[in-house]
Amino acid sequence: MIKLFILLGAINAALAVMLGAFGAHGLKDKLTEHMLSVFQTGVQYHFYHALGLFAVAFVASQYPESALVKWSGWTMLAGIILFSGSLYVLSLSGVRWLGAITPLGGVAFIIAWCLLAISVVKN
Secondary structure (H helix, E strand, O other), X not given: OHHHHHHHHHHHHHHHHHHHHHHHHHOOOOOOHHHHHHHHHHHHHHHXXXXXXXXXXXXXXXXXXXXXXXXXXXXXXXXHXXXXXXXXXXXXXXOHHHHHOHHHHHHHHHHHHHHHHHHHHHO
């Protein structure tokens, strides 16, 4: 589980950097200022939670048997996909209903961090 979350953290950090560069250089003349800001918000939260996956791996190294830590990592990954992914697709496509998915990703982030905290308190 530790190696898996380190790998997921590293892959997501690399993706966040690549998408950030793509947004800054490839999209600056193609998107409105508002949509570019939406894209950048996706990148920002993507990177924060890529680092969060490293935190999950660290806590998993301390409590390797904790199911809560594992659920925290998977929920954090789901948050990246739902929150950042919906913002990426929304900003690139303009499909507004995708904005309804974004809060689900935000809730997943909150749950992930709470699960991580609870796992530390319980152990």
